[in-house]
Amino acid sequence: MWLSKLQFPSKSVVKGIFLNCKSPWLVRPTSTTTNSQSSTTIPTQYSELSPLLVKQAEKYEAELKELDKDLSCGIHFDVNKQKHHSNLSALTDAFIEYKEKLNELKGLQEIILSDPSLKEEAEQEYVELVPKYEATSSRLVNKLLPPHPFAEKPSLLELRPGVGGVEAMIFAQNLLDMYIGYANYKKWKYRIISKNENESGSGIIDAILSIEEAGSYDRLRFEAGVHRVQRIPSTETKGRTHTSTAAVIVLPQMGDESSKSIDAYERTFKPGEIRIDIMRASGKGGQHVNTTDSAVRLTHIPSGIVVSMQDERSQHKNKAKAFTILRARLAEKERLEKEEKERKARKSQVSSTNRSDKIRTYNFPQNRITDHRCGFTLLDLPGVLSGERLDEVIEAMTKHDNTERAKELLESN
C-alpha cells in the first residue's frame, strides 16, 4: 500500500480517472531493497530514465557546448541556429535538473540505509522529493521528443455526420458548437468557412471551421477521428437510446489566405495537375447572362482529391478558399504517408493512435465522456460539450501521445 502510493504521485486528474498512467517501457524501476537488519521496508522505488534517452540527452548537451564555443568565438548565428540554440539550452537545463534530483534521491537512499539516526528525516525528504523528480523527468522526456512538423500551424476542422441520420447531423452540430466554445474559451480567433445545414433546420450536413491561432493544430490534432454519441435523441419517440457517430478531420493550415499567397501556391502546381471546374450551364456566357452561381470545384489529378466551394459571391474568392482546403488536405496526406513509411521502416508493432476508428464516446445517460485511445474518462458531459473542459480531455491525450512517441523514439534508437 505504502509503495503503490509512492509509485503514482499526484497523477490523477481532478474528477478524472487515469487508467493507464505510466508506460512500463519508458522507465526502469529500481529494485526494492530491504534493510536486512531492521527488516522494515523503506521507500526506494522511483523510476530512472532509460539509458538510451540519457545518452540522447548527453548528445544534445555536447552539441550545446559546441554551439556555445562557436558563440564565444563570435560566429554569427542566423535565426534558425538561434532557435536551435535556445531549444538545446532549455533541454540541457532540464537534463541538469534531472541529474541533480536523481543524485539527491540516491544520496537520501544511502542515508536511509546507512544512518539509522537520520532515517526518519531522510525518509520524509525522500517522499517529498519523488513527485518533483517525476515532474522533471517527464518534462525532460517531452523535450527530447521531436516536435510535430506542423505543430506551429493554425488548423482547419471539418465535421461530417456519420451513421445515425438526423441524430448524427445534430451531434455534428453539437461538436461544432463544442469546438467554437473551446476556441472562445482559449480566446482563439475562428471563422466558419462553410456550413451546410440540414434542410429541416436541425443539424449540419458538413461544416469547416478555421481556427486562425498559430499552434492550434498541435492542440487539436488528436480530435481527428470518429466521435460516438449514445443518448436518447430528440427525434426518438419511444425513449430508446441510440448510438450515432460524427467524423472530425483536422488539417494544418499551410499559409495565410490572402489572395497573393494563394496565387503563389496555384503556380507551384504543375500545369495539368489541377483541374478547375466551374459549375455552370452551357451557353454563350459573358454579357449574355448574369449568373450568381459562383461555385468552383478543384480536382487534384495525381491524388484524386476534389474540393468544391460555393459560399462566396465571387468565384475568385471561392477559388482561393478551395485552394486553402486543397493545400491543407494535400499536406495532411503527405504527412500521413511519410509517417506510415517511417513506421513501416521501423517495423514497430506500435498500434497507431491517430487513425483508430472510434476515438471517443459521449454517453449522455451516464454523463460520461471516454477517450478510447488513452482510456481517459471524465464525468461532466455538459462541461466538455460547452468547450470549457475539453482542455482536460485533450491534455490527457497529449500526455498519452507523448508516451507513445517516446516509445517509438526508444525503438528507433
Added chain:
Amino acid sequence: MPRISTSLIRKASRIRPGLHLLLPECRTLEQAKLEYKWLAEELPPGRSIRWACFQRYNHVPLQYILRSQPFGPLEIVCKPGVLIPRWETEEWVMDLVKILSNSALLSNNDPLHICDTFTGTGCIALALSHGIPNSSFTVIDVSRKAIELVKENMLKNKVSKGKLIQRNILSSNGCNEYPSHIDILTGNPPYIRKRHFIRDVTTSVKLFEPRLALIGELECYENLVDHWLSKTNSFFYEIGDFDQFSYVQNRIKDDSNLSRIWSVGLKYDSNGNPRVVYGFKATPKGSILLQILEPFGTIKYLATALSRHKANSK
C-alpha cells in the same frame, strides 16, 4: 428552360418564407438557399428580405439589389444603367494581374499606363491598377452614369491616379484628351449581335441591364484596329464569339504594317467560350511580353518581326 415543378416550389416555401420566389432566377434549391443567405447578410439597410425576394422574382439582378459585386479583391458598386461585371471578365482580368504583377516589366522604373475603354463600373481598370503598384490609368465611357459610378468605385476601393473621360470613342477619334502613350489597353465593348439578342440573352439581362453596353456588331473592334493600335503597346478586348476574334486577327494579318509588328492571341474562359482577343507590339518589350503572356492564352498569329527574330536566334 424547363418549368419549375410545383413540388419544388412548395418545398422551398416551407424551408423559409419567400425562398420559393428566388427559384425562377436560381433554378435549383441549393442556389436559391445561397442567394437567400447573401441577401440576408448584405441587404442595404431599410430593405426587407421579403422585398428583396419579390425583386428577384421580378428578375431584378442580385447585384442591383445588393448594390455591389465582388471583383477579384475589390468590391464594385453596381447601379442600374451600368453593366454588372461578369465572372468571365473577373477571370481574365485576374489572370492578367497575376501575370503582370510578377513580370520583369515592373522591374524597371517607368510606370505602366493602363487605358480602359467602355469601362462601365470601371472594374477592369481598378483591378489592374490595384494589382499593379506602379501604374496609372485612364477610363473612357460614353455614359454619364458610368463615369459617376467609376468615381464612386475609386473612392470605395481607395484607388487613385486615374483620369476619367466621358466621350463616345466611336465618333470622336482625334481627341486630345486621350492618352498619347498606353502600355495596356483593355476593353469590354458591347458584343452581343443584334440578331441574337432576343434568342441568347436571359430575361434578367434583357429587362434590367443597359442595351447600350450589350448590343454591338464589329464597330468597336474596327475602332480598336483603326485608332488605338497606333497609341498602345498591347491590347486586351473581351469578345462574345469567335468571329470577333477572326475579324481582329484578319485586319492585322492583312495590313502590311500591322502584320509586321503585332502578334495576336486568343484566350478561352473556363466555360470553354472564346473570351479575349489580345495582342502586343514587337518592341523590345514585345519579346518579354511574348514570354510572360504564354500562360494567358494561345498566340494565334506571330508578328513577322518576331518570327524572324526567333528564326535568327535559333
